[in-house]
Amino acid sequence: xxxxxxxxxxxxxLEKRYGQVGEEKRMAFEAKAKAFAIGELIKEERRLxxxxxxxxxxxxxxKKSFISRIENGxxxxxLSTLYRIxxxxxxxxxSFTIE
Amino acid sequence: xxxxxxxxxxxxxLEKRYGQVGEEKRMAFEAKAKAFAIGELIKEERRLxxxxxxxxxxxxxxKKSFISRIENGxxxxxLSTLYRIxxxxxxxxxSFTIE
DNA sequence: TGTAAAGTTAACGAATAATGGAACAAAAGA
DNA sequence: TCTTTTGTTCCATTATTCGTTAACTTTACA
Numbered sequence: 001x002x003x004x005x006x007x008x009x010x011x012x013x014l015e016k017r018y019g020q021v022g023e024e025k026r027m028a029f030e031a032k033a034k035a036f037a038i039g040e041l042i043k044e045e046r047r048l049x050x051x052x053x054x055x056x057x058x059x060x061x062x063k064k065s066f067i068s069r070i071e072n073g074x075x076x077x078x079l080s081t082l083y084r085i086x087x088x089x090x091x092x093x094x095s096f097t098i099e
Numbered sequence: 100x101x102x103x104x105x106x107x108x109x110x111x112x113l114e115k116r117y118g119q120v121g122e123e124k125r126m127a128f129e130a131k132a133k134a135f136a137i138g139e140l141i142k143e144e145r146r147l148x149x150x151x152x153x154x155x156x157x158x159x160x161x162k163k164s165f166i167s168r169i170e171n172g173x174x175x176x177x178l179s180t181l182y183r184i185x186x187x188x189x190x191x192x193x194s195f196t197i198e
Numbered sequence: 199t200g201t202a203a204a205g206t207t208a209a210c211g212a213a214t215a216a217t218g219g220a221a222c223a224a225a226a227g228a
Numbered sequence: 229t230c231t232t233t234t235g236t237t238c239c240a241t242t243a244t245t246c247g248t249t250a251a252c253t254t255t256a257c258a
Contacts, residue, residue, distance in 0.1 A: 034182060038195075045197060052234060063218060068236055075215065078175045078245080083133060086197060093198050096137075098144060098191045151204060162248060167206055174245070177215075 036073030038082070043071040045090050060089040135172030137181070142170040144189050159188040 046056050046067075053064040053071070061084075069075045070085065086092045145155050145166075152163040152170070159166075160183075168174045169184065185191045 035178065038178065041195070041197060053236095054234075062216080064235070065219085065237080066217070072236080074237095076177045076179045078177050078215070079133070079137065079181065080175045081216080082178065095196045095198075096140065097194045097196060098140060098185060099194075152206095153204075161246075163205070164207075164249085165245095165247070171206080173207090177245070180246080 035076055038077075039071040039073040042085055042090075045086070045092060046071075049090055051090075056085070056089045060084050137176075138170040138172040141184055141189075144185070144191060145170075148189055150189075155184070155188045159183050 046053070051059075053067040057064045057067045066075075067085075070077055070081075083094065086094050145152070150158075152166040156163045156166045165174075166184075169176055169180075182193065185193045
């Protein structure tokens with residue numbers, strides 16, 4: 001069920017999570033859904049690394065409560081936070097694709 | 100000189116801008132350099148779209164001064180800001196790759 | 199050259215992310 | 229079931245982005 005490594009567009013995440021919806025409705029929760037999608041990605045990677053939220057938190061110098069909020073898309077995090085979690089915490093390389 | 104569309108890792112951006120450097124030195128300015136790299140990406144895309152900072156700012160509901168700060172890596176922006184600029188402002192789709 | 203357009207920087211409040219702690223809920227194991 | 233681990237939510241405080249104006253610098257071009 002877990003993907004081991006992936007390129008995931010936000011649209012794909014939306015699709016996977018909410019299914020096909022109208023363009024208008026989509027716009028409504030897009031921002032929230034995107035934050036959620038990033039969180040989902042982090043959660044997946046963390047689990048693949050066999051880490052608890054607390055371990056990830058310790059490694060990135062924060063607390064498990066913060067990790068939880070991020071994974072559940074409840075925080076509009078800064079780019080540096082994203083890097084810290086993914087690279088420092090999970091040892092992953094992250095890159096952007098713009099098209 | 101301008102790339103029309105691209106997948107760019109932060110490392111590639113670092114290489115392009117600072118050349119090969121020692122691992123320790125790199126760590127020192129990594130965060131700053133990454134913010135800068137994102138800014139560079141945005142600047143490239145904006146220029147390819149033949150827009151001024153002011154036009155981009157208007158389109159995304161902010162001011163040119165803020166766009167300038169972002170493009171020059173002086174602000175550790177939030178994810179929502181990144182989407183707003185790239186998608187709403189420049190009509191680009193952005194996706195992440197984690198490896 | 200001079201002038202206007204485009205871009206940069208500083209400074210300021212307002213909004214909000216980041217942080218830490220604690221209490222609670224859910225999941226996993228014995 | 230009981231116990232422990234793991235994860236979630238809430239609260240208060242601190243730190244920083246965001247939005248904005250204004251002044252300054254650089255670039256473009258007649």
